[in-house]
Amino acid sequence: MSQAEDFIQKKLTERLQLDNFRVLKTVSGLVDFCSNDYLGFARSEKLKALVEAEIQQYPNYPNGSGGSRLLTGNTAFTEALEQQIADFHQAEAGLIFNSGYDANLGLFASLPQRGDTIITDELIHACIIDGVRLSYANRFIFKHNDLNDLEKKLQNAKGIIYVAVESVYSMDGDEAPLADLVTLAQKYNANLIVDEAHATGVFGSGLVQKLKLENEVFARTVTFGKALGSHGAIVLGSENLRNYLINFARSFIYTTAPAFHQLLTTKIAYQLLKSSQKEQKKLNKLIAMFKKEVQKKHQYQLIESNSAIQSILIPGNAEAKQKAAFLQKNGFDVRAILSSTVAAGMERLRICLHSYNTEAEIIRLSSAINNPLSANNHEP
Ligand SMILES: Cc1ncc(COP(=O)(O)O)c(C=O)c1O
Structure with missing residues (x-):
């Protein structure tokens, strides 16, 4: 075996021993409690039909963009869409990236x-950590949602200061205290950057706007692959920030621009979002119902959250995997989130709720979670 193959084998064996070996799976026929398709847009026949109808207006649309935005990949359509999305989010300007990962x-x-x-x-999400790792700036980490700890870090910060938070945290589903963060950031002349990936759609246009803080935050990242059911992301901020990113953000500059079909889907998804109050209301009702049902028995700790992400702590990779396997056998697509994705001891089931889930499914899921046999992976 070559040295490289040796290394690969060793690392994979380590993963197997730690019970966190990742495999790609295809799942079908299970009730979706896993995807980020919170409002059902990714599976929406209506969205598909609207895109198919609208695309007739562009008979010469290209299958691919053919190049990066700075070369052949830019179109008037893309620039207009960026401004429409920025207007929707009450931002001055926006720049579309190929994904939320690329944007951050x-x-x-x-x-x-x-x-x-x-x-x-x-x-904070891995894509922000990776971005920070590529920068030469100093990085401080503050305890989750802990304003006192953040203030200590702010007191020691030098140069231009940036504070990065998620309005809804991707693994815990809880919210950042945005209003207090704005006040604290202003006290130290820091620039607050908010990732709205899991808030957009679930909380209307996002939590920043819900709290009327759009003029107080420095920048926002909004992703299109979650409640919007499409793919890609936009960084919202000033026109100057947009120009800066066009000039310096390498994940924007050195990559092929998104295909037209994807951009059109995003455009129509935003139109649907404006009239999705019914779905948002239903989702919120199901969230409240799930919390009540699953906590009827106080068997597991549910991380406090009002969002579509509800996490139940099942410490230990093997234990969390076993519980998820039990739920899958019983018809639910629920996945375990293992360490190292979360800290050791914080392994969990990450349950995502959707407007297309039914009350009956929530009741069945909750009782399967609370089934005492589930820890042993037997059928109920
Ligand atoms: C908070 C947060 N930001 C950014 C991303 C990345 O977005 P995308 O999936 O569009 O790359 C994710 C996705 O997992 C996320 O949870």
Whole structure:
């Protein structure tokens, strides 16, 4: 075996021993309690039909963009869409990236410079961590949603200061205290950057707007692959920030621009979002119902959250996997989130609720979770 193959084998064996070996799966026929398709847009026949109808207006649309935005991949359609989305979110401007990962990577890798400071919540998403790692700025981490700890870090921060949070945290589903964060950031002249990936759609246009803080935050990342059911993301901020990212964000510059079909789907998804109050209301009702049902027996700790992400702590990779397997056998697509994705001891079932789930499914899921046999992986 070559040295490289040896290394690969060793790392994979380590994963197997730690019970966190990742495999790609295809799942069908299970009730979806796993995807981020919170409002059902990704599976929406209506969205598909609207896109198919609208695309007739563009008989010469290309299958692919053919190049990066700075070369052949830019169109008037893309620029107009960016402005429409920025207007929707009451931002001055926006720049579309190929994914939320690319958006955060590009923003955090390019903006903070050597001598500046980025302060991130300890539960911040991997794409922000990766972006920060690519920058030369100092990085401080504050305890999750802990304003006192953040203030200590702010007191020691140098240069231009950036604070990065998620309005709804992707693994815990809880919310950042945005209004207090704004006040604290202002006290230290820090720039607050909010990732709205899991808030957009679930909380209307996002939590920043719900709290009327759009003029108080420095930038926002909004992703299209979750409640909007499409793919891609936008960084919202000033026109200057947009121009800066066009010039310096490498994950924007050195990549092929999104295909027209994807952009059109995003455009129509935004139109649907404007009239999705019924879905949002139903989702909120199901969230409240799930919390009540699953806590009828106080068997497991449910992380406090009002969002579509409800996490039940099942410490231990093997234990969390076993519980998820039991639920899957009983017809539910529920996945375990293992360490190292979350801290050891915080392994969990991450249950995502959707407007297309039914009350009966929520009741069945909750009772399967609370089934005492589930820990042994037997049928109920
Ligand atoms: C908080 C957060 N930001 C960004 C991303 C990345 O978005 P995308 O899936 O569009 O790359 C995710 C997705 O997992 C996320 O949870």
